[in-house]
Amino acid sequence: MVDPRQVVAGFLTLSMFVMLGNMIKHDHFTSVSELSLEATGVEFNAMKIADNTEITNANRAGVEPLNEAVEEIKPCWTKPSPKGDQSNGFVTLSLTMGPEYHISQIADAVVIARYMGATLVLPEIRGDELGKSRNFQDMYDAEKFKRSLDGVVKVVDKLPNEWTSKKPAVIRVPNQVTEHFILETIQPIFQTNSYLRLAIIFSSVSLKPKGTNNKDLDSTACHAMFTGLKLKPEYSEVAEQMLGRLKELSKKSDGRVLAVDLRTDLLEKKVCKTSGGARRKGCYNPHEVLNFLKKVGFSANTTIYLTETWWHKGLNTLKEAFPNTYTKDDIMPAEKKGEFLNSGDSDLARALDLEICSQSDVFVPAIAGMFYGHVASKRIGSGLTQILVPATGLGASAQASDFISTYITKKSHFAYSCYC
DSSP states (O other), X not given: OOXXXXXXXXXXXXXXXXXXXXXXHHTSOOTTSTTSHHHHSOOOTTOXXXXXXXXXXXXXXXXXXXXXXXXOOOBSOOOOOOXXXXXXXXXXXXEOSOHHXXXXXXXXXXXXXXXXXXXXXOOEEEOSSXXXXXXXXXXXXXXXXXXXXXXXXXEESSXXXXXXXXXXXXXXEESSOOHHHIIIIIHHHHHHOOEEEEEEEOSXXXXXXXXXXXXXXXXXXXXXXXXXXXXXXXXXXXXXXXXXXXXXXXXXTTXXXXXXXXXXXXXXTTTTOOOSSGGGOOBOOHHHHHHHHHHTTOOTTOEEEESOSSOOGGGHHHHHHOSSEEOHHHHSOGGGHHHHTSSOOHHHHHHHHHHHHHHSSEEEEOBOSHHHHHHHHHHHHHTXXXXXXXXXXXXXXOOGGGGBOHHHHSOOSGGGGTBO
């Protein structure tokens, strides 16, 4: 008998190849992609100039003042009211592709379970290695998750014994599931087989608002997205310790921490190839990030956190220009490195990146993708809207405020359908 989890894994693997194929087809993250940096970040207008333009004012005292006040923002939704009997079957899934994807997967599963009146089974977490998985509570705060959903959907730790021998209906579900998809695709299947296993697909990713006329569904999605999924306390504590170390180091300079999502492993795999000029760049290498930071006025003593685990020789020029640049290996408590850095478990390391980038004073996404999108969502929900999207070929008058992400300036992120 074929394990349904293997079927789901196959669907997700195929989905990833489709996404990668689209990238290769365009030879870059093109501006057509809704997650390309330019599509979701800065608009270039007529700012492109020759790449060899001399960088001026690179060593001035600091970046021009940004609006450092936390934006006053409040939830536009209320917690969905309790429904009647929620024992109408079960919804199961696996969390895959990393913590930046887990948030969306959970939200879709909660929406579907509530709509169907089904019970949600705590998902397992599948890592990069085939066949390797962990329990939900090994990474996330399971009790807090269940409390946050109390009255919204019923959540259980595992499938009841009498259901384990049954075969689930495996359904491929597009991310940000719509009421139409639930009605037309999921509900008919659920009426004949009330044991579902979801495979959340990200073949076409959009983080634009998708409000519906169903206020209960919208509120459920917002509630699940922003209140449910939290790291277990001992992991949150590690992220807090690392951020605290960065803030302490920043007191020697301007007191601000700049977090940059920069991963040389992606650059080396040529996922970030570009063509068609700066307008179509979807990620930036260390030299381009260096030039951008200097050009918009960040001083040499700025404290910078990179989402790298270890130091890489390709980062040396960045370190020379900004000596206070650190990776996880530099600031993580020594006793925690074995679990987070030496285990080869990228999910845990990436979860720390997500926390630090969501809470830093300024965030610079040098790579397009879901990580950028979900850091933006968490920052919008916290009122921390200082997200600067890089660019190349800047003019002499470039200012940091010119490069605030359009997720913020145009309120084009779905988080703004949850916060106002």
